Amino acid sequence: MLRRTLNLGVLAHVDAGKTTLTERLLFAAGVIDEIGSVDKGTTQTDSLALEQQRGITIKSAVVSFAIDDVTVNLIDTPGHPDFIAEVERVLSVLDGAVLVVSAVEGVQAQTRVLMRALERLRIPTLIFVNKIDRMGADGGRALNDISERLTPATVAMAWVDGEGTRAAVATPHADADAVFRSRLVDVLAEHDDAVLAAYLDDDTRLSSRRLRDTLATQTKRALVHPVFFGSAITGAGVDSLMAGLAELLPAAAGDADGPVSGTVFKIERGQGGERIAYVRMFSGTVHTRDRLHFGSDDEGKVTAISLFVDGAAVQRRAVSAGEIAKLWGLGEIQIGDRIGEVPGRAMQREFLPPTLESVVVPLDSEDRQRLRVALAQLAEQDPLINVRQDDARQEISVSLYGEVQKEVVQATLANDFGLDVAFRETTPIYVERPIGAGEAVEILHADSNPFLATIGLRVDPAPDGSRIVFRLRVDPRTVPLYLYKTLESFTEHMDEYVRQALREGLFGWQVTDCVVTMTRCSYSIPDGPPSRRGPPSTAADFRKLTPLVLMQALERAGTVVCEPTVRVSLEIPTDTIGAVMPALARLGAAVETPSLQAKLSTMTAVLPVTRADDLQRQLPALTGGEGVLESSFAGYQPVSGSQPTRRRAVANTALTTNAP
Ligand SMILES: Nc1nc2c(ncn2[C@@H]2O[C@H](COP(=O)(O)OP(=O)(O)OP(=O)(O)O)[C@@H](O)[C@H]2O)c(=O)[nH]1
Numbered sequence: 104m105l106r107r108t109l110n111l112g113v114l115a116h117v118d119a120g121k122t123t124l125t126e127r128l129l130f131a132a133g134v135i136d137e138i139g140s141v142d143k144g145t146t147q148t149d150s151l152a153l154e155q156q157r158g159i160t161i162k163s164a165v166v167s168f169a170i171d172d173v174t175v176n177l178i179d180t181p182g183h184p185d186f187i188a189e190v191e192r193v194l195s196v197l198d199g200a201v202l203v204v205s206a207v208e209g210v211q212a213q214t215r216v217l218m219r220a221l222e223r224l225r226i227p228t229l230i231f232v233n234k235i236d237r238m239g240a241d242g243g244r245a246l247n248d249i250s251e252r253l254t255p256a257t258v259a260m261a262w263v264d265g266e267g268t269r270a271a272v273a274t275p276h277a278d279a280d281a282v283f284r285s286r287l288v289d290v291l292a293e294h295d296d297a298v299l300a301a302y303l304d305d306d307t308r309l310s311s312r313r314l315r316d317t318l319a320t321q322t323k324r325a326l327v328h329p330v331f332f333g334s335a336i337t338g339a340g341v342d343s344l345m346a347g348l349a350e351l352l353p354a355a356a357g358d359a360d361g362p363v364s365g366t367v368f369k370i371e372r373g374q375g376g377e378r379i380a381y382v383r384m385f386s387g388t389v390h391t392r393d394r395l396h397f398g399s400d401d402e403g404k405v406t407a408i409s410l411f412v413d414g415a416a417v418q419r420r421a422v423s424a425g426e427i428a429k430l431w432g433l434g435e436i437q438i439g440d441r442i443g444e445v446p447g448r449a450m451q452r453e454f455l456p457p458t459l460e461s462v463v464v465p466l467d468s469e470d471r472q473r474l475r476v477a478l479a480q481l482a483e484q485d486p487l488i489n490v491r492q493d494d495a496r497q498e499i500s501v502s503l504y505g506e507v508q509k510e511v512v513q514a515t516l517a518n519d520f521g522l523d524v525a526f527r528e529t530t531p532i533y534v535e536r537p538i539g540a541g542e543a544v545e546i547l548h549a550d551s552n553p554f555l556a557t558i559g560l561r562v563d564p565a566p567d568g569s570r571i572v573f574r575l576r577v578d579p580r581t582v583p584l585y586l587y588k589t590l591e592s593f594t595e596h597m598d599e600y601v602r603q604a605l606r607e608g609l610f611g612w613q614v615t616d617c618v619v620t621m622t623r624c625s626y627s628i629p630d631g632p633p634s635r636r637g638p639p640s641t642a643a644d645f646r647k648l649t650p651l652v653l654m655q656a657l658e659r660a661g662t663v664v665c666e667p668t669v670r671v672s673l674e675i676p677t678d679t680i681g682a683v684m685p686a687l688a689r690l691g692a693a694v695e696t697p698s699l700q701a702k703l704s705t706m707t708a709v710l711p712v713t714r715a716d717d718l719q720r721q722l723p724a725l726t727g728g729e730g731v732l733e734s735s736f737a738g739y740q741p742v743s744g745s746q747p748t749r750r751r752a753v754a755n756t757a758l759t760t761n762a763p
C-alpha cells in the first residue's frame with residue numbers, strides 16, 4: 104500500500120479547543136490509550152512546563168498518527184494573538200488545515216485573522232465547530248456566523264442533537280438527504296457548471312459519488328470549506344472529522360527522487376544544547392551524513408534524522424518529499440531557511456510583526472552578558488523577538504506582541520536560564536511612511552561619492568499596508584552583469600540593499616508603505632570609456648552606496664511617524680455606557696459605531712496599541728465584570744504631536760565607513 108502524508112495545521116482563536124482536539128484525534132487513531140487534559144497539563148502537544156502551568160499553547164508542536172494509508176503530521180498551534188508568529192511559521196509547510204470554532208463563542212477575532220491568511224495562501228481548510236456539549240452551544244448559530252463572517256463557501260456535513268449537554272451528538276448527513284444534496288449542489292455549482300446542469304437536468308441521475316468527488320476536488324483546491332461538528336471533550340463527531348481529513352484534504356505531493364528542497368519552520372535546542380531543525384521536505388530525500396546547503400550560503404552535515412511516527416519521534420536514516428523531520432547537525436540553521444539547491448516554498452510575512460518593545464534589565468547587573476546570550480537563543484527559536492542592543496545606553500530590548508508573551512519570556516529566562524529580569528515600560532514600535540516623493544542620485548567619480556557606482560533612487564508613498572516594493576527602471580546595459588550574472592539577480596540584490604537601508608528611516612523607525620524605484624545605474628571598468636574608466640566596481644560599492652542615496656531621497660520625500668493601533672469591539676451592559684465612554688476618551692480611543700440596545704450595547708473603537716491593555720484591565724471595574732472585549736490590529740496611524748525618535752541601534756556601517 105502506498106502511504107501518503109498529510110501535513111495538517113490546527114488553527115483557532117485561543118481556547119477554542121485545538122490541543123484538546125489534537126489529543127482526541129491521537130486517541131481515536133490509537134496512538135494514546137488515555138486522553139490527556141489541558142487543564143491538568145497532561146496533553147501530548149502542550150509539553151512545555153509553562154504551557155502546562157498556564158493551560159495555553161505557546162509553541163507549535165508536531166504529532167503524528169495514521170488514518171488508513173495516510174500519515175498525518177498534525178501541527179497544534181497557539182491561538183493567543185501574542186504567539187501569532189508561531190502560526191505564521193507553520194503556514195508555509197501545510198497541505199491542509201482544520202480551523203476550530205467554538206459552538207458557544209462562534210467566530211472570534213483571531214478566527215477571522217487566521218481564515219484570511221488561510222484563504223490568501225489557498226490552504227485547503229476544514230472547519231470544526233467544537234464544544235457542542237458545552238452549555239450555551241448553538242451549532243446553527245455558529246454555522247450562520249461562519250457563513251456571514253468567515254466564508255460563504257461552506258457546507259454543513261452533519262446535524263447536531265442534544266447540544267449543550269454531555270449527550271450532544273453530531274450525525275453526518277446522509278448522501279441521499281435532499282436538503283444536503285441541494286446545499287451541496289448550490290455551493291459546488293459556483294465553480295462547476297456541469298454539476299448544476301446535471302442537477303437541473305435530472306436530479307436523480309446526479310450520483311452521490313459524483314457530488315462527493317466534486318466536494319473533495321473543490322475542498323482540495325480551497326474553494327469550499329466543509330463544516331464538521333463535535334466535541335473534543337466527549338469525542339462526538341470526531342470520527343467524521345477524521346474521515347474528512349483523509350478524504351477531503353490533499354496529501355503531500357512531491358518527488359522523493361527529485362532535487363532536495365525543504366523549509367525550516369521550527370528550531371529547538373536538544374538536551375545537550377544542540378540545535379534541532381524541523382524541516383518540511385517538498386522534494387528529494389535527505390540521508391544522514393548528507394551535506395546540505397541552507398540559508399543563503401551555509402552548509403552542514405546531517406548527523407541525525409528523526410521522523411514523527413505515531414506520537415513519538417523515531418530515528419531514521421532518511422526523510423523524503425512530503426515528510427516532516429527533525430534534523431541534527433546543521434550548525435547555524437535558522438527558522439525560514441530553505442535547504443537544498445532548489446528554492447522551496449518561501450516563508451512569507453502573513454501577519455503583522457510585533458508592535459511593542461520593552462527594555463529587559465537583569466536584576467543582577469553581573470548577569471548582563473548571560474542575558475544577552477539567553478535572549479539570542481530565544482530569538483533563534485522566535486526570530487520576531489528581535490533583540491536590539493543599544494550600545495550607547497548599554498540596554499537590551501526585545502520586540503513583543505503583548506503582555507502574555509512578555510510574561511512568557513520572563514518565565515522562560517527564569518526557568519531555563521536561571522535569570523531574573525524586569526521589563527521597563529512597554530513602548531510602541533513605530534513605523535515611518537514617506538509623505539511625498541523624493542529622488543537622489545550619486546554619480547560615479549563625483550567628489551561626493553566614496554564608492555565606485557552610480558545609483559539613482561526615487562521614493563514614492565504607497566497605500567497603507569503595501570509595505571516595500573522595489574522596481575528597477577534602468578537601461579539593462581548599465582547593470583554590472585559581471586558582478587550579478589543576471590538582471591533578476593541584480594534586482595534581487597538591490598531589493599535586499601534597499602530593504603536593509605529602510606530598516607531605519609529619518610526618525611530611526613522602519614520605513615514602510617513605499618515604492619522605491621532605481622532610476623540610474625552605472626559602474627566602472629578598467630577599459631571603459633573615460634567617464635567610466637577605473638578599477639572594477641564591486642558588489643560592496645552597490646551595497647554601501649544604496650543607503651546613502653536612499654536616505655537622501657527619503658529626506659527629500661519627508662516621512663511621518665505612525666503608531667500601531669487596535670480596533671476593539673466591546674459588548675457592555677447598556678447602563679455602564681456612562682462610565683465606559685469617558686474611560687475610552689481618556690485612553691485616546693476614537694469610538695466608531697455604538698449600537699445601543701435595551702440591555703447590552705456594542706461598540707467599536709480604535710486606540711493606540713499601548714492603551715489596549717489598560718482598557719482590558721479597567722473593563723471589569725467599569726462594567727461590573729460584564730464587559731467583553733475583542734481586539735484586532737487596525738493598522739498604523741500618524742502620531743499626533745511631536746515625532747518620537749529612536750536612537751540608532753547599531754551604527755549604520757555604510758553611513759560611517761568611507762572606504763569601499
Ligand atoms: N466542554 C468542552 N470543553 C472543551 C472542549 N474542547 C476544549 N475544551 C476546554 O476548553 C479549554 C481550552 O482547550 P484547549 O484545547 O487548551 O484550547 P486551545 O485552542 O488549544 O487553546 P490555545 O492553544 O491556548 O489557544 C480547556 O479547558 C478544555 O478543557 C469541548 O469540546 N467541550
Ligand SMILES: [Mg+2]
Binds near residue numbers: 149160180
Ligand atoms: Mg492549545
